[in-house]
Amino acid sequence: MAEANRQDPRDDEVVGLCAELIKFDTTNRGGGDAEGERAAAEYVADRLTAAGLEPKLLERTAGRTNVVARLTGTDPSLGALLVQGHLDVVPADPADWRVPPFSGAVQDECVWGRGAVDMKDFCAIVLTVLARWARDGVRPRRDIVFAFVADEEDRGVDGAHWLVDEHPELFDGCVAAISESGGYTYRVPRPDGDALRVYPVGTAERGTAHLRLTARGRAGHGSRVNADNAVTTLVRALARLSEQQWPLRITPSVRVFFERVGTELGVPVDTSSEAGVSALLEALGPAAGLVESTVRNSTTPTMLSAGYKVNVVPAVAQAQVDTRVLPGTEDELLRAVDELLGPGVSREFVSHSPPVQATVDSPWVDAMAEAIRAEDSAAVVVPYCLGGGTDAKAFSQLGIDCFGFSPLWLPEGFPYRELAHGVDERVPVAGLRFGVRVLDRFLSG
Numbered sequence: 001m002a003e004a005n006r007q008d009p010r011d012d013e014v015v016g017l018c019a020e021l022i023k024f025d026t027t028n029r030g031g032g033d034a035e036g037e038r039a040a041a042e043y044v045a046d047r048l049t050a051a052g053l054e055p056k057l058l059e060r061t062a063g064r065t066n067v068v069a070r071l072t073g074t075d076p077s078l079g080a081l082l083v084q085g086h087l088d089v090v091p092a093d094p095a096d097w098r099v100p101p102f103s104g105a106v107q108d109e110c111v112w113g114r115g116a117v118d119m120k121d122f123c124a125i126v127l128t129v130l131a132r133w134a135r136d137g138v139r140p141r142r143d144i145v146f147a148f149v150a151d152e153e154d155r156g157v158d159g160a161h162w163l164v165d166e167h168p169e170l171f172d173g174c175v176a177a178i179s180e181s182g183g184y185t186y187r188v189p190r191p192d193g194d195a196l197r198v199y200p201v202g203t204a205e206r207g208t209a210h211l212r213l214t215a216r217g218r219a220g221h222g223s224r225v226n227a228d229n230a231v232t233t234l235v236r237a238l239a240r241l242s243e244q245q246w247p248l249r250i251t252p253s254v255r256v257f258f259e260r261v262g263t264e265l266g267v268p269v270d271t272s273s274e275a276g277v278s279a280l281l282e283a284l285g286p287a288a289g290l291v292e293s294t295v296r297n298s299t300t301p302t303m304l305s306a307g308y309k310v311n312v313v314p315a316v317a318q319a320q321v322d323t324r325v326l327p328g329t330e331d332e333l334l335r336a337v338d339e340l341l342g343p344g345v346s347r348e349f350v351s352h353s354p355p356v357q358a359t360v361d362s363p364w365v366d367a368m369a370e371a372i373r374a375e376d377s378a379a380v381v382v383p384y385c386l387g388g389g390t391d392a393k394a395f396s397q398l399g400i401d402c403f404g405f406s407p408l409w410l411p412e413g414f415p416y417r418e419l420a421h422g423v424d425e426r427v428p429v430a431g432l433r434f435g436v437r438v439l440d441r442f443l444s445g
Contacts, residue, residue, distance in 0.1 A: 013131060014432045015111060017047075018124035019104030021087075022113035028088035028153040034064060037150040040087045041065035044127065044148045051130040053146070058167060064158035067148040068170050071130075071140065078142035079175030082400060083443070084391060085123045086152030086159065086180075089115040096423045110426040118420040119180045121427045122406035123148060125435040129443060132436075140443055145174055152391050155351060160394035174400050176364050181386050182404030183372065183438070184431075187412055188261065188287045195412070196264050197379055199372050200290055201365055202404020204253040204385040205392055206297075207325035207355035209334070212318060213237065215345045219315040230317040231306045233344045238301045238319055240340045246296040246333075248277060249326050252360050253385040254294050260382045261287070289417060293387035297333050298324045320350060324387065327355040353393040358401040368405050371442035375434055376409070405442075409434035 024040035038059075045055040048069045055069040073080075092101035092114040099105045101114040111121075126146065133139070147170075151159035163170065182202035187195040215237065217230035250258075250271045258280050262269035267283045270276025277295055281288040299321050306317035325333055341347065358364075360383045369381035384404075392402035408431040410416050419425045 012433075014124050014128040014436050015106060015429055017127050018111045018116065018121055018427065018432060019106060019113075021120040021124055022104035022111065022115050023102055024087075025102045026088045026115070027091050028151060029091055030154045032061070032158075034088060034151070034154075034158075037088055038063045038065045041067045041148065041150070044087070044123070047127045048130065048146065051127075051134040053130070056170070058163065060158045060162045060166070064150040066150055066159055066163055067146075068163070068167075069146050070170075071144045071146070073140045073142040073144065075141045076143075080143035080145060080171075080173040081443070082145045082147060082171060082174040082177035082395060083126055084147040084149065084160070084177055084179045084395065085119050085126065085406075086149050086391060087120070087123065088150055088153045088159075089118065089120070090153050090421050092423075092425075098424050101425070106429070108426075109429050111429065111432070112424070112426040114425055116419070116425045116427040117408075117416060118425070119406065121408065121432060121435070122180060125406070125432060125439055128436050129440045132440065138444065141445070143173060144443060145171055147171075149391060156391060156394055160391035164394045164397055168398055171395070171398055171400070174395075174398070176358075177392065177395050177400045177402045178368075178405040179392060179402070180390055180404060180406050182384070183368065183407035184416060185376075185408070185410040186287045186290065188265065189285045190265060196261070197376060198261060198287055199369075199376075199379050199381045199407075200257070200384040200404075201368050201381060202386050202392075203358045203360050203362075203365065203383040204251060204327055205356040205389050206294060206385065206387055207327070207330060208351060208353045208389050208393070209323040209325050209330065210350040210352070211321045211323050211337070211347045212350050213321060213341065213345055213347050215317045217313070217315060217317075217344070220313045222311040222313055226313050229313050230315060231313070234306070234317040234319055237341045237345045238321075240342070241299050241321065241337065242301060244299065244336075244340060246298065248274060248295055249297065249329050250277075250295060251327055251357070251385055253357070253383045254291055256360050257291055257382045257384045260380065264380050290384050293324075294326065294385040297326055297329055298322075299337065325355055326385070327357040330354070353389060356389075356392045356396045356402055358403055362401070364401065364403060367442060367445055368403070371438045371445070372407060374441055375437050407435045407438035407442075408432070
């Protein structure tokens with residue numbers, strides 16, 4: 001039986017690569033305020049060149065660099081695969097960390113630093129596989145396009161979305177893509193006390209419909225009666241929106257996740273009622289976090305803006321709402337939002353990206369499952385829907401089926417989901433080694 005955390009000396013290269021990538025401070029603060037992407041991209045391009053590829057460096061904005069390279073396969077009749085990852089990271093305050101966030105320190109059997117799990121680990125795994133292939137003279141069966149992009153942690157206007165709009169020819173022939181947020185270990189307690197090892201593969205993403213709400217009223221003195229106060233109108237609308245319990249909407253990815261994991265746990269699977277879904281979420285334990293945000297749409301107020309002086313009633317009040325939309329539900333959701341807002345409040349999109357949905361029963365998912373089970377024979381590989389979003393939203397516009405598959409073995413109790421964008425971000429060395437073996441097997445197939 002294969003051991004998920006077995007060691008292979010050839011896999012050690014990935015540890016050094018991950019540490020080196022983390023040392024590039026590629027902080028993306030949003031709104032065009034970013035740094036370090038060019039240096040990281042040049043490092044990646046050098047590694048690709050050393051592996052025999054011919055990378056292209058492309059920029060919309062100086063310093064916001066993307067790297068794209070194609071490796072030609074042995075069978076031109078097969079559809080090409082896109083392997084994409086981002087090099088930028090969110091900010092990190094060194095005062096909050098146990099180690100400097102851009103040190104790439106290797107300690108406690110982990111590689112530490114901002115980007116360790118989002119997503120320089122996957123980039124290092126990909127580069128390690130390519131280096132191994134170059135040494136061993138391996139070529140894949142199908143063409144593989146490798147894209148290392150900028151600006152994923154903001155709007156992608158200097159990264160994936162720009163590439164899709166301005167350089168779609170680079171992805172000619174690509175029928176599927178893999179990237180972050182899938183293929184890692186989740187342990188689900190069984191009733192008998194044992195743990196089920198679940199590996200979720202992303203087959204869908206909720207869409208993003210960030211909204212700006214604007215209420216207009218009559219400006220005036222704060223001491224006087226004002227029945228047309230824009231702040232009051234807006235606050236009441238936000239209260240209605242916050243208190244709304246959106247109905248269950250069980251998409252194919254979520255349904256199959258519940259069915260397969262529920263069956264393995266030996267618990268009843270009822271996705272048709274609130275009570276049934278609540279019971280399933282309870283049975284999942286810590287793994288409930290994978291699906292609890294994707295059984296319904298969400299509208300979360302996050303920003304407020306009104307007024308300039310405490311004794312002045314402003315004429316305008318605004319708020320922003322982080323709205324996430326399941327596949328096939330957007331029109332229905334926005335009609336309901338309009339009813340809840342009521343008269344006196346208008347809405348507009350701040351950003352708008354449609355949901356992503358690939359085929360659940362796919363040969364690609366089967367191949368991912370086979371590659372994982374070759375390294376962990378007890379693995380239960382299931383599809384799932386991401387509650388947030390990735391650059392899949394850009395690449396899916398080219399008709400590419402996008403999957404979350406960045407394989408990683410995680411030890412019991414490792415707080416993987418809390419570490420992305422969190423403090424003391426780190427990735428297990430054993431997880432990186434596992435990822436190299438799984439991805440090598442998957443890409444070679």
